[in-house]
Amino acid sequence: MQEDFRLIVDIVVVLAAAAGGGFLAALLRQPVLLGYLLGGAIVGPAGLGLVKELIQVETLAQFGAAFLLFALGVEFSFTELKKVQGISLGGGALQIFSTIAVTTLVSIGVGWVTSPTQGVFLGAILSLSSTAVVLKCLMERNETETSHGRVMLGLLIVQDLALGLMLAVLPALDRPSEEIGIAVGIALLKTALLAGGSVVAGIWLIPPLLRFLARTESRELFLLGVVALCLGIALLTEYLGLSIEMGAFIAGLMISEVEYADQTLTYVEPIRDIFASLFFAAVGMLIDPLFIWNNLELILGLVALVFVGKFLIIAPLVRAFRYSLRTSLIVGLGLAQIGEFSFVLASKGQALGVVSRRVYLLLLGTTAVTLITTPFILRLVPRFFTWAETVPWLKHLLDGVDVPLEVPENVPTRNHFVVCGYGRVGRNIVQLLQSHNQSVVVIDQSEQTIQQLRDANIPYVYGNAVSLHVMEAAGVGEAKGMAIALPDPMSTRLCLKRALELAPDLDVVVRATQDKDIELLYQLGAREVVQPEFEASLELSAHLLNELGVPLPIIQREVQQIRNARYNTLRPERRPAQVSRDLAVAAQDMNSKWVALPEGSPLVGMTLEETDLRRLTGVSLMAIRRNQGEEIDYPEPEISLEEGDRLLVVGETDELAAFSELAKGEAAVPTENASCQWLLVPEDSPASGKTLAELHIRRQFGVLVQAIRREGKFIRFPNGSSDLQAGDRLLLCGNFHALAQASRWLAPNFEPQAAFNHQVEPNETELSLAQSVSGEVGES
Known part of the structure; x- marks a missing residue:
């Protein structure tokens, strides 16, 4: 086969493999990057062998790395970095240096490398995390603007900036040990001069050039000019002894603060995506599945070391910058992998002879495995915190350190x-x-x-x-x-x-x-x-209808009706199965439990409005599953509970226990003649400092103390030994007249508020309670 035609066939095979792998990853809801790696591994020399000559494909893949870094530079925002500048700049630098130092010491100690130079290089590779994978996971979960999302992105930006410096210093590491210091100094000087020249060009040269290209009003000319600028600066840095990738990143930074940055990114993104898929597929072709299989135990051990080591470095650093323990743990787990740009460093290191072929293959295998496992770990994090809420000492640890x-x-x-x-x-x-x-x-x-x-x-x-x-x-x-x-x-x-x-x-x-x-x-x-999207639709429609002459009161009434109906008329109709799946996913992120209503439960026959479970027990009822298999998701207040129902309830551990008591009839249930009301116990209350058994509130006034809320903690259905303190809030249940009497005695300055459940007329004095244990709940 002719050489030029062989190149065309190889490119087509690689692109097809990348597309197939990406499609498979998308179906499995994984980052497409993992599909590109898999596709390359399948068609590469270690796989089916469809592509045997890697040199030409790798040359094109180098364009992919250049465009990736160019787009990264264009997207770089100093404004976003400033939001978390403390942890980004300080924590990011500490994380990189700590990872390099620890890796160097450990790798020399166990004999993985033969010189400190190799240890530093290995540490530089391990210090980088995956911007592509982490960003994809955050976007899928709408977490880019959360505290942990911002911290992750801030640290990733600093890592990406550090990549440019690493690429600049890397060529100096293949010098003799006595010349490394001088070589690194020269590389840093070149980088500084290049940075200075870039600032000058970014202020006085690049903006006029982009304006000139934009005035042509030709998309093709603008794109050609930008690509020529990117690759021209990349070749210049290569000529200066640095790297093409670093030059591309600098070119992107030069454009990032110009008014045409968004337009540039829009035009370049398709080219970037095509060449980036070539790049990752080419990396995949370098992965040897047989080598990974033969060294599986070692690679899995290295993966575990990477995850544990980076987690133990990153999580305490984030915590040291006064972020919550929860945020620190999520960031530590989210960044405990090796990034895609580590492939760039690894390939450069092998080409320069800094690492051996075996170490290089181990790095590739370890990086590939960490990239594959990261999305699964980030998805398991919410479930971990949900489980932690059920373990008292873990819950206390998470809540105890999360102080203002x-x-x-x-x-x-x-x-x-x-x-x-x-x-x-x-x-x-x-x-x-x-x-x-x-x-x-x-x-x-x-x-x-x-x-x-x-x-x-x-x-x-x-x-x-x-x-x-x-x-x-x-x-x-x-x-x-x-x-x-x-x-x-x-x-x-x-x-x-x-x-x-x-x-x-x-x-x-x-x-x-x-x-x-x-x-x-x-x-x-x-x-x-x-x-927000529905509200925008309502406001836009209201304006248009008003312009058509529809009276404003009619428009306002219709808009309010849509709001009262919870936007149901605007929301796309979803199948019950889809609603159930979404509810199941949401419930997994909260402390939820399916509970079967016991036989003879006092809740049977009551509507949800009558039970008022949230006030009495703290749980929220999310779904009801009937005996016949029917499932009612997000049930309305008028829905009645039936014998044999299974209820999906969400709440803290003690709230779920309180609900279980209520459902079994081990606690009193207010019925239609009873109202319930929260009452604050003031400093001058005669109840302050006494137990419920001493106060005889039930015997004296005919009301029950169903719950005590104190400093964010709840005592559900307290017994006679429970004491009252100033500042407590009591949930009292009884008829209107009895509640008023008890309230005046417990809190002389109490101003009655609207009670809930079924309010009754003041002349009704009977308190009807059902299924209380031996007719009483403690001595309340």
Whole structure:
């Protein structure tokens, strides 16, 4: 076969293999990068052998690496880096140097390398994590704007910046040991001169050139000019003894701050994606499955060492920068792999003779395995935290260290509004509330955001909005209302759940990032759920209808009807099976349990509104599965419970236990003649410091104390030995008249609020309770 035609066949085979592998990965909901690696391994010399000459394909693949780094440079944002500049710059540098130092010491100690130079090179490879895989996973879970998402991306940006420096220094490592210092110094000097020249060109040369290309109004000319600029600078750096990849990255940085950066990225992305698939497929062709199989134990051991070692370096570093333990653990697990750009370093190192062929193959195998396992680990992290909530000492550890990082003196403690998240939505909410002279407290854990709040003199609590300790510091228990505008669904759900633990009657409005979360958030207790895309549709439609002459009151009524119906008329119809699957996925991220209603349960025959499970036990009922197999997801309040029902409930361990007591009839259930009400025990209450057995509240007033809430902790269905303290909130159940009497005695200054369940007329004095153990619950 002619040489030129052989090249065409090889490129077609590699692209087809990359496309097939990428398609398979997409079907399995994995990053397509893993499919490219798999496709290359299958058609490469160690696989089917369809591509035997790698030199020409690798040459084209080098363009892929160059375009990858060029696009990375264009996308690089100093603004995004500033959001987490402390952990990014300080923590990122410490992480890289720590990884290199530890790897060098360990590799020399166990004999993996023969010189410190090789150890440093090995450490540089291991210090890089996968930007492509981590970013893909964060985007799939809508977590790019979360605390751990921002920290991950900040550290990855610094690692990508460090790659350029590593590529510059790498050629110096093949010199004799006595010349390495001089060679590294020369490489750093060249890098500094190149950086200085790039700054000058980026300010005075590149912008006029791009404007000139843009004025031609020709997409082809603009693209050709940008590609020529990228490859020209890449060849210049290669000529200077640095690397093509570093030059491409610098070219991207030069364009990143120009007004045509977005247009440049849009034009280059298709070329980047094609050549990048060639690059990763070419890397896959270098992977020898037989070598991996023959050295499987060693490679799996190296994978374990990489994960454990990087986790033990990264997680404590993030924690040292005052991030929560939960965030530190997620970041440590998320970045505990070797990145795709490590392939670039590894191939350069082998070409320069810094590492042997065997070490190079071990690196390739280890990197490939870590890239494959990372998405699975990130998906298991939420389930780990859900399981940890069921283990008392782990729950105490996670909650105990997740305390507020800073609470200023100007934070109001009563009759204020709490806003969780100070992004664009949260900022607007605060501005509108303050314009009506309302007290506001913001909860956020971004250091840059907190500085903005300081500058604006807005009361804040610096910490994780999901933490009960942070919520208590923000005075959630005494707040008028709360707005939750957090960027990811998981934090939103936990924040809502725990806010209602502190204040069951709190008016909470929540922003839903996805339409499938709307019913879930309502079921968890949100008073109002707002979905930005639907709200935009309503406002645009309202304007158009008003222009058509439809009366404004009619438009407002229709818009409100759509909101009251939870946007059902706008939401795409989903099959029940799809709703069940989405609910099952959401429940996995929370502490959930299917519970069968016991035979003779007092809950049988009651509607969900009558049971009011959330107030009595703290659980949220997400689904009902009937005996006949019918499943009712997100049941409405008027749904009645039936014999043999299985209920999907979400709550803390003690809340699930309380629900089990209630369902079995081991605790009193308020019936239609009873109302229940939360009451604050003040300092001057005669009940303060006494046990329920001493107070005889049930015998004296005919009401039950169903729960005690104290400092974020709940005592469900307390017995006679439970004591009351000033600041406790009691859940009292009885008829209206009895509740009023008990309230006046327990809290002389108490102002009656709306009770819940079935309110009755004041002249009804009978308290009807069902299925209490021996007719009483303790001596309450």
